[in-house]
Amino acid sequence: MRQGFPIATRGMTVGLLGGSFDPAHQGHVHITREALRRFGLDRVWWLVTPGNPLKARQPAPMAERLARARALMRHPRVVVTDLEAHLGTRYTAATIRQLQALYPGVNFVWLMGADNLVQFHRWDRWEQIMQAVPVGVLARPGWGLKGRMGRAARVYARERVTEGAAGKLGLLRPPVWVLADVPLNDLSSSAIRARGEWGQGGKAPPG
Numbered sequence: 001m002r003q004g005f006p007i008a009t010r011g012m013t014v015g016l017l018g019g020s021f022d023p024a025h026q027g028h029v030h031i032t033r034e035a036l037r038r039f040g041l042d043r044v045w046w047l048v049t050p051g052n053p054l055k056a057r058q059p060a061p062m063a064e065r066l067a068r069a070r071a072l073m074r075h076p077r078v079v080v081t082d083l084e085a086h087l088g089t090r091y092t093a094a095t096i097r098q099l100q101a102l103y104p105g106v107n108f109v110w111l112m113g114a115d116n117l118v119q120f121h122r123w124d125r126w127e128q129i130m131q132a133v134p135v136g137v138l139a140r141p142g143w144g145l146k147g148r149m150g151r152a153a154r155v156y157a158r159e160r161v162t163e164g165a166a167g168k169l170g171l172l173r174p175p176v177w178v179l180a181d182v183p184l185n186d187l188s189s190s191a192i193r194a195r196g197e198w199g200q201g202g203k204a205p206p207g
Helices: 026-038 062-072 083-087 092-102 114-118 126-132 144-149 151-155 163-171 189-194
Strands: 013-019 043-048 078-081 107-113 135-139 177-181
Touching (some): 013 026, 013 092, 013 163, 026 043, 026 062, 026 135, 026 163, 043 062, 043 083, 062 078, 092 107, 092 126, 107 114, 107 163, 126 151, 144 151, 163 177
Parallel strands (some): 013 043, 013 107, 043 078, 107 135, 135 177
């Protein structure tokens, strides 16, 4: 395996949680722990992205976002990575395709919040993502119904499985997805920035 790439062996189920993590916060930690528990995952990899194509605002420098994420997310089964920077990919579909080629026999599951499910149809090659890997959706407060009413959820309504099947999500053949309604931490990166707790350059202001 290439230097700087996490280790995963054939038969493992790995959840992929992508985002700018600008900044990482306890809400990310909470949904990661819930995903590990609910979806039968062996590992979760945080994919700290160079940038979000759907957002005009540029994130803080990668090194600072990685440092905060690694300081916050301390769990033996979670790895914080900058894989997309190493792979040279910008879009999720391309990232998944390359990871599947690099890790044959590893079962990947794409993780997202229900807020992202609402706009999922705007993602580049979103249907290719649905066809490539199972998708685990975690409903943040107030987003469960909105997620279920989104275009992607309606297009793939027949492929949705119940939470009872979520424990083996990574072993199911895509397209397949589950929406887990769980009490979640409602903290968001935008709220942290709005409060001035994540300043210019990606560093929390003193005091």
